[in-house]
Protein backbone atom coordinates (compact mmCIF):
# COMPACT_ATOMS: atom_id res chain seq x y z
CA UNK A 830 0.00 0.00 0.00
CA UNK A 831 2.81 2.35 0.90
CA UNK A 832 4.69 1.43 -2.24
CA UNK A 833 1.63 2.13 -4.32
CA UNK A 834 1.25 5.53 -2.70
CA UNK A 835 4.90 6.26 -3.40
CA UNK A 836 4.56 5.14 -7.00
CA UNK A 837 1.48 7.26 -7.49
CA UNK A 838 3.33 10.22 -6.06
CA UNK A 839 6.34 9.64 -8.29
CA UNK A 840 4.23 9.26 -11.39
CA UNK A 841 2.39 12.43 -10.46
CA UNK A 842 5.67 14.22 -9.92
CA UNK A 843 7.18 13.13 -13.20
CA UNK A 844 4.12 13.73 -15.32
CA UNK A 845 3.73 17.17 -13.81
CA UNK A 846 7.35 17.92 -14.48
CA UNK A 847 7.11 16.72 -18.04
CA UNK A 848 4.18 18.96 -18.65
CA UNK A 849 5.73 21.92 -16.86
CA UNK A 850 8.63 21.74 -19.29
CA UNK A 851 6.21 22.50 -22.06
CA UNK A 852 5.53 25.86 -20.45
CA UNK A 853 8.23 28.46 -20.77
CA UNK A 854 8.50 31.78 -19.01
CA UNK A 855 11.10 34.12 -20.43
CA UNK A 856 12.07 37.79 -20.18
CA UNK A 857 10.44 38.07 -16.75
CA UNK A 858 10.78 41.64 -15.59
CA UNK A 859 9.32 43.21 -12.48
CA UNK A 860 9.25 46.95 -12.11
CA UNK A 861 10.89 47.98 -8.84
CA UNK A 862 8.14 49.72 -6.91
CA UNK A 863 8.26 53.45 -6.47
CA UNK A 864 8.91 54.07 -2.73
CA UNK A 865 5.62 54.24 -0.88
CA UNK A 866 3.68 52.40 -3.57
CA UNK A 867 2.06 49.13 -2.63
CA UNK A 868 1.59 47.86 -6.16
CA UNK A 869 3.79 47.23 -9.13
CA UNK A 870 3.69 45.50 -12.50
CA UNK A 871 5.60 42.70 -14.15
CA UNK A 872 6.02 41.58 -17.73
CA UNK A 873 7.06 38.32 -19.35
CA UNK A 874 6.67 36.02 -22.29
CA UNK A 875 4.57 32.96 -21.50
CA UNK A 876 4.92 30.18 -24.03
CA UNK A 877 2.86 27.07 -24.36
CA UNK A 878 5.18 24.67 -26.18
CA UNK A 879 2.72 21.79 -26.01
CA UNK A 880 0.11 20.76 -28.52
CA UNK A 881 -2.68 21.24 -25.97
CA UNK A 882 -4.46 24.40 -24.95
CA UNK A 883 -3.72 25.47 -21.40
CA UNK A 884 -5.29 27.95 -19.05
CA UNK A 885 -3.49 30.06 -16.49
CA UNK A 886 -5.68 30.37 -13.41
CA UNK A 887 -3.46 31.88 -10.71
CA UNK A 888 -0.18 33.59 -9.97
CA UNK A 889 1.49 34.34 -6.67
CA UNK A 890 4.71 35.46 -5.06
CA UNK A 891 5.92 35.74 -1.48
CA UNK A 892 6.51 39.46 -1.96
CA UNK A 893 2.93 40.58 -2.31
CA UNK A 894 -0.49 39.67 -1.05
CA UNK A 895 -1.77 39.06 -4.55
CA UNK A 896 -0.52 38.71 -8.09
CA UNK A 897 -3.31 39.40 -10.55
CA UNK A 898 -3.48 38.87 -14.28
CA UNK A 899 -4.45 42.16 -15.91
CA UNK A 900 -5.07 43.40 -19.39
CA UNK A 901 -5.72 46.78 -20.95
CA UNK A 902 -8.86 47.27 -22.98
CA UNK A 903 -10.27 50.22 -24.86
CA UNK A 904 -13.49 51.39 -23.32
CA UNK A 905 -15.22 54.36 -24.99
CA UNK A 906 -11.86 55.51 -26.31
CA UNK A 907 -10.23 55.23 -22.90
CA UNK A 908 -7.59 52.64 -21.99
CA UNK A 909 -8.78 50.75 -18.99
CA UNK A 910 -7.13 48.10 -16.86
CA UNK A 911 -9.15 44.95 -16.24
CA UNK A 912 -8.51 41.93 -14.05
CA UNK A 913 -8.73 38.57 -15.79
CA UNK A 914 -9.91 35.50 -13.90
CA UNK A 915 -7.86 33.29 -16.18
CA UNK A 916 -5.93 33.35 -19.41
CA UNK A 917 -6.14 30.71 -22.13
CA UNK A 918 -3.01 29.98 -24.09
CA UNK A 919 -3.47 27.94 -27.23
CA UNK A 920 -1.17 25.14 -28.30
CA UNK A 921 2.18 26.57 -29.35
CA UNK A 922 1.09 30.09 -28.54
CA UNK A 923 3.15 32.72 -26.73
CA UNK A 924 1.40 35.40 -24.73
CA UNK A 925 3.42 38.57 -24.40
CA UNK A 926 2.92 40.55 -21.22
CA UNK A 927 4.07 44.08 -21.90
CA UNK A 928 3.46 47.71 -21.13
CA UNK A 929 0.02 48.74 -22.36
CA UNK A 930 -1.19 45.16 -22.72
CA UNK A 931 -1.28 42.03 -20.62
CA UNK A 932 0.61 42.40 -17.37
CA UNK A 933 0.92 40.95 -13.91
CA UNK A 934 -0.11 43.22 -11.10
CA UNK A 935 1.56 42.77 -7.73
CA UNK A 936 -0.87 44.05 -5.16
CA UNK A 937 -0.05 44.70 -1.52
CA UNK A 938 3.74 44.46 -1.61
CA UNK A 939 5.07 43.29 1.73
CA UNK A 940 8.39 45.06 1.52
CA UNK A 941 8.51 47.75 -1.06
CA UNK A 942 12.10 48.72 -0.38
CA UNK A 943 14.27 45.67 -0.34
CA UNK A 944 13.29 43.42 -3.18
CA UNK A 945 16.03 41.03 -4.22
CA UNK A 946 17.49 41.21 -7.72
CA UNK A 947 15.25 38.40 -8.84
CA UNK A 948 11.81 37.36 -7.72
CA UNK A 949 10.17 33.97 -8.22
CA UNK A 950 6.57 33.97 -9.35
CA UNK A 951 4.49 30.78 -9.16
CA UNK A 952 1.92 30.09 -11.82
CA UNK A 953 -0.90 27.58 -11.58
CA UNK A 954 -2.70 26.17 -14.58
CA UNK A 955 -6.16 24.67 -14.77
CA UNK A 956 -4.90 21.08 -14.94
CA UNK A 957 -2.96 21.56 -11.70
CA UNK A 958 0.40 22.15 -13.34
CA UNK A 959 2.63 24.61 -11.57
CA UNK A 960 5.45 26.61 -13.05
CA UNK A 961 7.86 29.05 -11.50
CA UNK A 962 9.13 32.03 -13.45
CA UNK A 963 12.14 34.12 -12.50
CA UNK A 964 11.66 37.85 -12.79
CA UNK A 965 14.48 40.39 -12.81
CA UNK A 966 13.70 43.38 -10.66
CA UNK A 967 14.38 46.53 -12.63
CA UNK A 968 14.09 50.14 -11.70
CA UNK A 969 12.23 52.37 -14.13
CA UNK A 970 15.51 53.70 -15.55
CA UNK A 971 16.72 50.23 -16.48
CA UNK A 972 13.62 49.32 -18.38
CA UNK A 973 13.47 49.39 -22.10
CA UNK A 974 10.29 50.85 -23.41
CA UNK A 975 7.88 48.87 -25.50
CA UNK A 976 5.92 50.63 -28.21
Ligand SMILES: [Cu+2]
Nearest residue numbers: 899910932934
Ligand atom coordinates in the same frame (compact mmCIF):
# COMPACT_ATOMS: atom_id res chain seq x y z
CU1 LIG B 1 -2.89 46.21 -13.83
